[in-house]
Amino acid sequence: MWTFALRSLARQPGRAILGVLGVAAVGALLFDMLLLSRGLLVSFRALLDSAGFDVRVIAADVTVAARPRLDGSASAVAAIRSLPEVEDVVPLAFGGARTDGRDGAPLELFLLGAGPARRQPWIILQGRAPDPAAGAAPELIVNRNLADRLGLHDGQELILRGDCGHEPAATPPVRFRVTGRASFPFDDPRALTAATTMDELRRVCGTEDGDDADILLVASREGQGPMAAVQAIRARRPDLHAYSNEEVVARFQQVGFSYFRQISTVLSSITLFFGFLLITVLLTVSVNQRFAEIAALRALGFTRRRVILDVLAQSVILVGAGGLVSLPLGFLLARRLEAILHAMPEIPAAMRFFAFEPRALGVHALLLMVTAVLAAAYPMRLVARLPIAATLRTEVVT
Amino acid sequence: MPAGPVVAVRDLSLRIEPGEFVSICGPSGCGKSTLLHILGCVDTPTEGRLLVEGADVGTLGDAERSAIRLSRIGFVFQRFFLLPMLTAAENVELPQAEAGAPRDQRRRRTAELLDYVGLGRRAHHRPSQLSGGEAQRVAIARALANRPRLLLADEPTGELDQATGQQIVGLFERVHADGTTVVVVTHDLAIAARTPRMLAMRDGRIDEEASR
């Protein structure tokens, strides 16, 4: 049956090739949309999990654009750390700073301050993390961009002036000693980031007396799970908003990533419809042109089922071949689209819009096969209802 | 002429014995092709019965009628209806493959049949590379592929010149001599005259019957 169907398609090689290419083009787009529909979620989740913290505590709802700071962070940290469900807690504060570039022009950078904890939200690439007990020479780690931009190496001095608030402020500069390089999961490709201790960040920002943080990162105890930690935190401190990484992802799924989900759904539907239309038209025209031949085969003894399956087999071959070709095309297209979307500001470099999951291949194949079957439905119906004698007669007369 | 159903065959009762060579002739539109289609289980009569070797075909489903056509009846068409993307040999193998014959057996039978019709050396040629007469001979070989007991031919010489047509009838005579029942529909009296039994149709009825 497959050989026969292949030979039937090969009779009109131009049409068959166009059918395969058409399915390949829309199949590539379909594949990318399947990647996009979950890519951000998968990637975002991986990012959140990468530092080893599975719960986040903030002062307001996670989707509020301008988030208030968390006052009394020290007591909050102590309260959360005492919970049996919690392994570790680190408070984080964010600020800005300026330093002089190599050309003397001011350079703005993002400054992160972290409280003492066993784990930290960065990965040391070289050197070591800042030591809270550094004493007179406060320590700093920098990301690769900043190190390359300023030609920094371990042990070198870097002077920072705070730029933490919304109004200009004239806080005294602080001399730091660079102790290492680190990668920060949420850095965008152009980010200039440095991290130090919480106390040093407050000194840079001129808020030494402050006790606030932007976020608390919590690692749940092994065997307890993040939801147990979240419930415990909510019970102990109902004034705070605790979310597991799963919940953060779910909230962003509804709000932040909604556009991509919608466009993925719309484009997936359109591509499937397009593929369906293309194959249906190709097969219907082919069947219409072969009525006499099909009637002759029926007269020779081919069963109705046999000729119907031939049409289905042709559809499966066209869509299957197109689907196979669509995969490398899809990967290439995804890379191009990924590069375009990564130009958006503040998208972490490690974030992937088109994160590959094996299940996407399965869904892609399933959708294409369903399309193949549906596309063959009308031409199969034509073949099933073909009156043999009348067709033979018509062919002779015409 | 008022529109409405056309009675192609009427008041017709016909018995064909195994081993006969029958021609059915008549003017265009007399119902001879319709009769042939009924005999070949391709069409079903509006009224009446078709018995093939005693079995009432009207009670059979499509699959069973297809099985009869595949293994017990061979069909030859006016326009050959060879599959253009297959070679002559592949066209002859096609019904055998459909009947489930193993590959070696198919190939042997195909070679035998193409030799039988005088086209052993054209086995790998496609229909577009064959003349009309050669194509019709391949079609006859295809019709004989599953050793049918009945061979039906609908205007087999309609697309051919006189001389080639006579050659084709000669082939039918040979098939008949080898024991196959042959029924040929034709409007060519010269061809009909070569058959032992000739039925003349007019207006859907058998008007006259002659034997020699």
Place this chain on the structure above:
Amino acid sequence: MGPLTALLLIATSTAAAPRATPPAILVSRQLLEAEHLEVGDVVLLSADPKGGQPRPFRIAGTYEPVPDPAHLGAPALEARLHLPDLVALAADPADPASADSVQSINVTLADRKEAPAFMRELDARVPGLLLRETAAADDRDVTFVVLDRFHLAIAIVTVVASSIFLLALMVMLVDERREMVAILRLIGLRRRRIFLQVLAEGLVIALAGALFGVVLAVALEGGFNRFFQWRYDTALVFVRVTPAIASRAVAVAVPLGILASVAASWGLLRQGALSLARR
């Protein structure tokens, strides 16, 4: 005064108004619905996330917030206060300057063309201000420029796929007319004549198809917008078919259609009449 990070809705009260009538505010339709409020209700607002020092306000009306595509899906829970009321609510008692601070001042000029000159003069008079012409692109537009490029890339892929589909259709169409072309050639029509015929037919099909496509897009525009406006509870317009977009679509589709028609017919036109006629 720093940004008002949270106006906490503490409580509502439909009891008798206090002795001094609370100042009036407007709340967004979404906030009204989310908190089951009604116009005339008195609510307590606080600038403190913990709800400290709330003040009463009377809901004088509701409004539809300006949709922000950057926050699609986020419920627009917001309120509008008179500036003195907001300042009084959110000012830091320890900072005298906060009672006289705002985030931005919007200026409408008598003549918009004077905006650059006005900005230069203002910058000279009050150094340190951040001045931005609303018509000018800024960093916040980068996201939409990127999305525009993304949409264009998708559009290119769909145009490629559509062209393949179109070519397939034209190939089938031409195949069906093989005999007719053979007859025309046999009776003496020249290739050029038939080519012009093919070109004319391709133009008509392409033009009709392109116009149909534009009409279909306009017809679907309303449906798309209504659906997504309902889905995201927003007044944002998602799809708009402008004359420029329609012209661009037609300008792309028509040449592609003609090209497909000619490409599909090319083989046919190059063949001799006899070989065309041979089945």
